[in-house]
Amino acid sequence: MELYKKSAHDLHDLLEKKEVTAVELADAFLERIDSIDSKLHAYITKTADTAMKAAKKADKKIAAEGKIPFLTGIPGAVKDNICTLGIRTTCASKMLDNFVPPYDAAVMDKIQKENAVILGKTNMDEFAMGGSTENSAFFPTHNPHNAEYVPGGSSGGSAAAVAGGLAAWALGSDTGGSIRQPASFCGIVGLKPTYGRVSRYGLVAYASSLDQIGPLTKDVTDCANILNVITGYDEKDSTSVKASSPDYTKSLVQDVKGLRIGIPAEYFVDGMDKEVAESIHMAINDFKAMGAEIIDISLPHTKYAVAAYYLLAPAEATTNLSRYDGVSYGERVNGDDIVSMMTNTRTEKFGSEVKRRIMMGNYALSAGYYDAYYLKALKIRTLVKEDYDKAFEKVDVILTPTAPTTAFKIGSMINDPLQMYLQDACTVPLNLAGLPGISLPCGVSSSGLPIGMQIIGKPLDEEGIIKAAYTYEQSKGFYKNIAEVTE
Ligand code: GLN
Numbered sequence: 381m382e383l384y385k386k387s388a389h390d391l392h393d394l395l396e397k398k399e400v401t402a403v404e405l406a407d408a409f410l411e412r413i414d415s416i417d418s419k420l421h422a423y424i425t426k427t428a429d430t431a432m433k434a435a436k437k438a439d440k441k442i443a444a445e446g447k448i449p450f451l452t453g454i455p456g457a458v459k460d461n462i463c464t465l466g467i468r469t470t471c472a473s474k475m476l477d478n479f480v481p482p483y484d485a486a487v488m489d490k491i492q493k494e495n496a497v498i499l500g501k502t503n504m505d506e507f508a509m510g511g512s513t514e515n516s517a518f519f520p521t522h523n524p525h526n527a528e529y530v531p532g533g534s535s536g537g538s539a540a541a542v543a544g545g546l547a548a549w550a551l552g553s554d555t556g557g558s559i560r561q562p563a564s565f566c567g568i569v570g571l572k573p574t575y576g577r578v579s580r581y582g583l584v585a586y587a588s589s590l591d592q593i594g595p596l597t598k599d600v601t602d603c604a605n606i607l608n609v610i611t612g613y614d615e616k617d618s619t620s621v622k623a624s625s626p627d628y629t630k631s632l633v634q635d636v637k638g639l640r641i642g643i644p645a646e647y648f649v650d651g652m653d654k655e656v657a658e659s660i661h662m663a664i665n666d667f668k669a670m671g672a673e674i675i676d677i678s679l680p681h682t683k684y685a686v687a688a689y690y691l692l693a694p695a696e697a698t699t700n701l702s703r704y705d706g707v708s709y710g711e712r713v714n715g716d717d718i719v720s721m722m723t724n725t726r727t728e729k730f731g732s733e734v735k736r737r738i739m740m741g742n743y744a745l746s747a748g749y750y751d752a753y754y755l756k757a758l759k760i761r762t763l764v765k766e767d768y769d770k771a772f773e774k775v776d777v778i779l780t781p782t783a784p785t786t787a788f789k790i791g792s793m794i795n796d797p798l799q800m801y802l803q804d805a806c807t808v809p810l811n812l813a814g815l816p817g818i819s820l821p822c823g824v825s826s827s828g829l830p831i832g833m834q835i836i837g838k839p840l841d842e843e844g845i846i847k848a849a850y851t852y853e854q855s856k857g858f859y860k861n862i863a864e865v866t867e
Contacts, residue, residue: 485582
């Protein structure tokens, strides 16, 4: 079997058994990138030289130590909104076209300590605003299962890289679904941790009260292992949670007997693909057959979540993106005076979706509208959270579709922002409530596109959702069926 098709944990075992070297692994993935990234466009920046250096260092470590940390020598990719010391970090924006961070994000520090091999920085919707990766200022990314389709977004490059065998694992960020929805569209596993579980230090901010970094992987085992590497309290992130990090690999056990799984009717939204709904219902039956207790629940404020998100996230983005003024950060386009310089810079260097959100955010925050929009959205956020609190008195986890549809065709929705925003109906409520959620494959549509389901957990209960996801994955083995990718 080709090395690029293997999971990170299989590659880790091969390295420890000395059946392969880290340099051979890096070579295999770099060759794969050379041969198919011109078709998928998963990467914005490729870092072959630093990857090779890291691989050589990893081999020395393996020779000296025998037993190695999980990511040592394992080739992976990082979303281009996570700061990487000395490596260009663009957020897929012309504004940051030439930005080379002078420091590593906290997650990068942790990954570098393990001696991982970073193959490059992945494509995304500009500043993580979008759900298809078509909003990248550079180029769209294509879905490895069918190149006419989007990979989802905004972490579409990371998802396509893992699904296409262009990286063994990847990091993404999730503000309203940007890890889970692309994982679902590309037939892989993606986990958004509880807000505060993973440090946001060095993640370029989109909407700070919602952003979280998390793994995109071929299977649940890799997901648990990488979560182990990146979680933990960080004093450099003021919203970091002071909770000890469990060993998530201990949750890789097959057992859902007596697990109370809530099914919220509100997540089976109008306009949902029939095949998606069918797959989820089949998964519910599978869980039942494995001994779980299925309980119907209601999360009545779900229908307001998308509207609240598209007020709160743009409001925060407006503030966060004000730093790109042609002076403090990023590119500058000159003008006759300071005002025209700033205007020219922001007009030329921001894409249209970013501008739309800056305008929405400013509107929602402006005097006279603040109470009607921003404050109201905050109240809805509380109600959404309270819905979950009540539900979790009766259930241990909640199971839903990850997205209402499978991947859609490139270009089919780009001129209809409202339609695009409605894609986020099943994912944004978790971000509003700060809850952890995992997306994993649960079927394939008649046109051969992956279908994903989402398992939602109580705050800080990543263990619960990993255990449920692992049990399902091991019993169905879906990931083995759909990791085959068209070249
Ligand atoms: N699709 C959502 C948006 O456009 C979510 C993006 C994200 O999670 N970064 O905002």
